[in-house]
Amino acid sequence: MxxxxxxxxxxxxxxxxxxxxxxxINIDPTRxxxxxxxxxxxxxxxxxxxDLEINEKIHLCITMPLVQQVGGIWSNRWGQMYxxxxxxxxxxxxxxxxxxxxxxxxxxxxxxxxxxxxxxxxxxxxxxxxxxxxxxxxxxxxxxxxxxxxxxxxxxxxxxxxxxxxxxxxxxxxxxxxxxxxxxxxxxxxxxxxxxxxxxxxxxxxxxxxxxxxxxxxxxxxxxxxxxxxxxxxxxFTSNADICLIHHEDVQNSYSDSRGNGLSAAFVQSEVLPRVNNTFIEQFRLTNDPRMSHFFRYYIDIINRPFDRIDITDQVREKIGYNGVKPTDYVWDEQLAPLDITLPNGTAIKATSNDQKVQLANFLIRNNAPFFHMTFAEVELLLAEASIRWNVNWGGTAAEHYANGIRAACEQLSLYPTGPKIETALINNFIQSNRLVPGSEIELINKQLWIALLMNGTEAFANWRRTGFPVLTPSLTGESTTKVIPRRLEYPINESEQNRANVEVAIKALGPNGDTWTNRVWWDK
The missing domain is CATH 1.25.40.390 (Serine Threonine Protein Phosphatase 5, Tetratricopeptide repeat)
Known part of the structure; x- marks a missing residue:
């Protein structure tokens, strides 16, 4: 575009x-x-x-933490810890x-x-x-x-x-x-x-x-x-050329300016940026995913200058591998011993406990990062699932669609400004090493969708609800107000007050649990 x-x-x-x-005066003055x-x-x-308000609340604060992709900071607590x-x-x-x-x-x-x-x-x-x-x-x-x-x-x-x-x-x-x-x-x-x-x-x-x-x-x-x-x-869609995306401008969004990427603005306005959830990291580790080193980086944060963060990935990874935050933890909960690190300018420092918890790479949260509304990768993975569910061949076997989906998800990263171009050989090896396993096909397909939908929390949340994959353990803490993972959003109070009769009909249709965030929408029954 x-x-x-x-x-x-x-x-x-x-x-x-x-x-x-x-x-x-005969013209409606409000329209x-x-x-x-x-x-x-x-x-x-x-x-x-x-829009910063919407993308901050539904992606950063609620849905991305709910599906255990990111967590650890105060803004994540609503979705991460329920x-x-x-x-x-x-x-x-x-x-x-x-x-x-x-x-x-x-x-x-x-x-x-x-x-x-x-x-x-x-x-x-x-x-x-x-x-x-x-x-x-x-x-x-x-x-x-x-x-x-x-x-x-x-x-x-x-x-x-x-x-x-x-x-x-x-x-x-x-x-x-x-x-x-x-x-x-x-x-x-x-x-x-x-x-x-x-x-x-x-x-x-x-x-x-x-x-x-x-x-x-x-x-x-x-x-x-x-x-x-x-x-x-x-x-x-038949290739990555068909992807529906929007290119945002390289400006820091405000609550009245929609030119930049609203989710990126939500990420970088925090003094402490979100960390990657260990549940998400484990999926990459178990499959030896070539995207891991591109997605996850160790940084030393610089307050109010998020893109001046100092990358210390190589040195920290060599000593502790990839470590994020536990599903139940804030970034400050688990205290790790300082690590001796040498900065690119030759200065020796101690990497703090917070420095030793991986973050999403800069290219994913740039102000001008594109927002992917729908991708070829998603289409192919959905077709792979359809092939398994209904024993059909719509332009390919389940294995072929699955491979196409993984390849497309890896290659679409190059559409980000400064995004990586993953070598074809690495992608081929990854696909060969992670083939569909009989009896587990739908789980494996939707774990790949979980990754492909990173930075689109509402879709990742919807896909998790409709399939149940990945299987997530509720991240319960003493602060949690429910013991199960929420599955919908509640109606606003002002709607209940101003449109009471119609809201009451909708609440009744939800069933015995009523208008709660642990209840389920119709297609999630």
Missing amino acids: KRTTLSIILIGISIITSCNKFDN SSNLDPALQLTNVQLRYSG IYNRLYLSSLWDNSYNKDVTDIVSAVERSSNNPLMSNLNAVCRIMKVYEFARMTDLYGDIPYTEAGLAYSKGITHPKFDRQEDIYNHFFEELTAAAAQLDPSKDVVRGDQFYNGNIAAWKKFANSLRLRYAMRLVKVNPEKAKAEAKSAYDAGV
Whole structure:
């Protein structure tokens, strides 16, 4: 995709959405009558991975620690140690419904039934599904058909749709929107994912359909198989060139600036950066994964200058191997004896206990790190799982898709600025040494998805819930407010207060445990 001057776009959005006090009094003063849906699309795409508030709360604080990829700092405690925080659980809802949901619903409305915006409308419909999927996967039943319609239709207390109905509509929308896309029609402007590439958007729609089909393997395997087959037949990703990603600018995000990578900003704003969870490290160690030395590095932190951290990996690794934090520990809990280290400038120092706990490498958390919305690696690993579950051959055997998925996941790292290019021989050896084992195929496939989805905590969390892999031991401490790993987010208090009747219906549908973060969404039953 092209790199756009995001600051200019954001300024444009601000200007267009401003309300002119001299406008005709018959025009709704809360809603622009001529807002360009292309700019709304741009804004929604940028905020999805650029919004600091959302990405800090749902990725860094909750989902990445929940699936035991990172941990150890105060901000990780909510997900790592299951410490209840209603404000954090509400963050996605509170910051999406009144912004991104409203924008994308409006963009679909404004571009519909307009022959000059046919492709734009189709892209917005796909983006709308993608936006709502994140919401329903985390919360369960949510406002969907009536959401975002306060301005256009005056609906201020939207009903909650059942997740099953929402998913059925996802499949219909993705199918229809992909069919609507036509390269002979309008050029899609402002698209931050594919720069208006119609063929790429078709593949993205079909690949999303595959992802959401596989969500249903527990609750409705027949529907899952049928939708997955239809998605594959329509044309999914076939190489890393198809990856859906957004390139962020090399700026440090704030809570009002979405140009940089929001998750990166969340990582580097801490005086102490998150450490890697030993559960995650063990997967790399047991399989002799060639990505290990690239992902995990030992650094001496420099407060407020995260990218000036001093890399001491080689010396520490030689003495203690790879060591992160235990699932139950803060970084300061396990105190290790100081190590004698010589810095690159020749200065001899003592590496402290904190210095001896690995962190994610700089290239993963750069301000301009891309955010991978969906990858070829994920598609191939999902197809590998489908092959095992249903004894099908959709373009290859399970072993072939599995190998393709691992290779793609290794090679996609080179798409990061300063990211590594792993040698083909090393990847080949890794694949040969980690073949599928009869009876354990689904576990092995989804452990690789666990790795491939690093830096996309919500998807890693969703995939863990739908498959149960990797098998995680709850990280219980004296601070934990539950004894099991949470499986959803709770509805916000303000929604319960302002939309009480509809919320009560949704809570009743959740079953005996009600609106708790240990309850399960429909497809996770």
